[in-house]
Amino acid sequence: MGLERKFVQGDAPVRLEDGSCVAGYASWFGVEDTGRDIVQAGAYCDSLARMSVEGRRVKMLWQHDPTQVIGIWDEVREDARGLFVKGRLLPGVEKAREAAQLIEAGALDGLSIGYTVKRAGKDSQGRRLLKELELWEVSLVTFPMLPSARVGTKADPLREMARAIQSARLELARD
Numbered sequence: 001m002g003l004e005r006k007f008v009q010g011d012a013p014v015r016l017e018d019g020s021c022v023a024g025y026a027s028w029f030g031v032e033d034t035g036r037d038i039v040q041a042g043a044y045c046d047s048l049a050r051m052s053v054e055g056r057r058v059k060m061l062w063q064h065d066p067t068q069v070i071g072i073w074d075e076v077r078e079d080a081r082g083l084f085v086k087g088r089l090l091p092g093v094e095k096a097r098e099a100a101q102l103i104e105a106g107a108l109d110g111l112s113i114g115y116t117v118k119r120a121g122k123d124s125q126g127r128r129l130l131k132e133l134e135l136w137e138v139s140l141v142t143f144p145m146l147p148s149a150r151v152g153t154k155a156d157p158l159r160e161m162a163r164a165i166q167s168a169r170l171e172l173a174r175d
Contacts, residue, residue, distance in 0.1 A: 004115055020089045020100060022071070026111045026138045027083035032127060039130045044078050046118075047135045059137040060087050062095050064114055066137075070096035073138060085111070085138050099140050110141040 029041040051057065058076045062068035073087035089096040102108035118132035 004117065020071075020091060020096075021086070022089060022103065022140070023086035024084070024111055025082045026076075026085045026113050029080075029082050035128075036126070037128045037130055038123070039082070039133070041080070042078070043130050043133045044083055044135050046132060047115075048076060048078070051135075058085070058135055060089075061114070061137050061139040062099060063141055064112065064137070064139045068095050069093070070099055070140065076135075076138070083113070083135075083138075103140075108140060108142060110143060112139045112141040113137070114139065 027039050027044075029039055029043075032038050058073045059066075059069060060071040060073050062070045070093050071087050071089040073085050075084070075086040077084055089100050091097060091100075099108065113133075113135060114137040115133040115135050117130060118134055120131055121129045123129055
């Protein structure tokens with residue numbers, strides 16, 4: 001299977017500290033996205049452990065473009081809620097400076113993961129349950145897919161509101 005992408009949004013704008021530091025949740029556990037996927041807790045553990053042993057890092061890209069590396073993720077970890085990321089936009093990179101301005105202005109606040117599926121299943125409603133993922137990159141994006149995780153998302157998101165909004169969007173798309 002090829003590289004997949006999962007867009008993420010949250011309930012707060014991207015947090016930009018000191019002009020270059022960004023942080024937020026790139027993925028939430030147990031939350032259905034608009035592609036009918038649900039990432040399960042522990043899905044990134046093996047991938048992150050392998051990367052650590054091999055001395056590799058998750059890449060920070062602009063809009064999933066592998067030619068547009070815009071920064072460095074200094075922290076990528078799973079916690080009880082999902083995949084938390086914290087990193088730095090590189091001021092010497094033109095697209096990173098543009099991203100910082102867009103974040104600061106509130107025009108950009110989405111995160112999206114690029115991954116390959118190692119293990120998945122289906123639930124009784126036909127949704128794909130992502131059990132193990134190989135994480136390749138986390139991008140800053142304009143249009144995230146999962147309404148409940150964005151750059152700068154606080155550790156206690158309004159999950160029920162996000163689910164209601166997502167459900168309404170899916171209903172409208174079906175009509």
